[in-house]
Each structure stands twice: as C-alpha cells, then as structure tokens.
Amino acid sequence: MVITELAVLKWLHILAMVYWLGGEWGVFNTSTHVINRELSMEERRRHMQTAYHIDILARIGIITLLPLGLHMGTFWGVQPYDGWYLVAMWVFVAGWLALCISAYIHRETDLGIRLTIYDEKVRYVIIPLLLVSSLASIAGYGPFNAGPGQYWFSIKMFLYSGALMIGLKLRFVMREWTDMFRILAEGANAAVETKLEKSLAFAKRLAYFYWVLIATVGFFGATKMI
Secondary structure: OOOOHHHHHHHHHHHHHHHHHHHHHHHHHHHHHHOOOOOOHHHHHHHHHHHHHHHHHHHHHHHHHHHHHHHHHHHHOOOOOOOHHHHHHHHHHHHHHHHHHHHHHOOOOHHHHHHHHHHHHHHHHHHHHHHHHHHHHHOOOOOOOOOOOOHHHHHHHHHHHHHHHHHHHHHHHHHHHHHHHHHHOOOOOHHHHHHHHHHHHHHHHHHHHHHHHHHHHHHHHHHOOO
C-alpha cells in the first residue's frame, strides 16, 4: 500500500480539527474556575495556566488548518496555486506558528503580551483576505475555482474566516485575563472581579456559536456537498 501525500495531509487536517475543537472545549470548562472568587488566587492561577496550556493546541490547530486546506485544495482542483505559492505559504505559516508559540511561552510577561498583539495583527490581514477571496470565488471571480461541485471549498473558507474572527475575540478575552490577574495579584478588587466574570460570561456565549461554526467547517470539508 502506498501512502500518498494527500492522505498524509488529510490525517494532519483531522488532527488539527480535533485539537481545535477539543482545545476550545477544554478552555471553556477550565475557565469556570478562573472566575471562582471562592478559590484562592493561587488555585485560580493554576486553572488559568491549565487553560493556556490547552489553548495553545487549539491555536496551533486553527493556524495549521489554513495551509493544510489550501494544500489539499490543489489536489481537488479547487485551489489553483501550487508550486512556489505553496512553499511561500508554508514558510509564512511557520513564522506565524513561531510567533504564536513564542507568545504562549512568554504569556505572563510584557514581551508575551506584545507578541500576542502581533499574532492578532496577522489575523487582521488573513481574515479580510479570506473573506474577500471566498466571496469573490463564490460569485465567480476567483481566486478559487468555484464551479459545480466546487463551491464547498469557497464556502468552507468563508466559514473558516468567520471562525477566525470569533477566535480573535476569544484571544482578546484571554489577554484580558492576564492583565486583570496582574491587578488581582496586588489585592482584592471587586470591580476587576466583576469585569472578569462579565468578560468570561460573554466569551462562553460566543463559544457555543464557535463550536457550531467549527463543526460546519468540518461538515463541508468532509461531504463536499455543493
């Protein structure tokens, strides 16, 4: 039996989806303890650290899905840019992953916060680029091929860009946690505690829609129904 390049890409794509969806679920549950005022600050910090450890897998998953999807698209004839375009894309994503992981390693320092902001700025470019490209392709203007039986790819890219937007908002929330826990480390602060609870409550409501969107992205990729 010959293991093809496409088969390996599919396997990696499945792993990325699993870590993305599973990681978000882990952060969702762990974050409940982060805002529990009845726990000691030391205990709450441990839960926050656990959330960060889980979240980095989700972050790696969501980033690697982009090059994996575009790479596989060349095999299915829905993404016409291969060769050096793919090489350049993988080099770019490798740099993006390095930035993301560095931000995680230095997460509770000023450097970590700066790196996180840079990571967010990359998404400011990627998200509108994917939105415009996917909508233009659906309308028949490219850059992706979108004829009969090919629309699924552009639709998937559109939904993926929407998921990136939600993920970006959730990144803001976790960055807020770091800032607020710095203040709480100095002593009790009811206003900050209330802000933390409201921030997390909003993020949890957003997470339900996030999961549905992630599942829908996977559905179009698996069924290729349109």
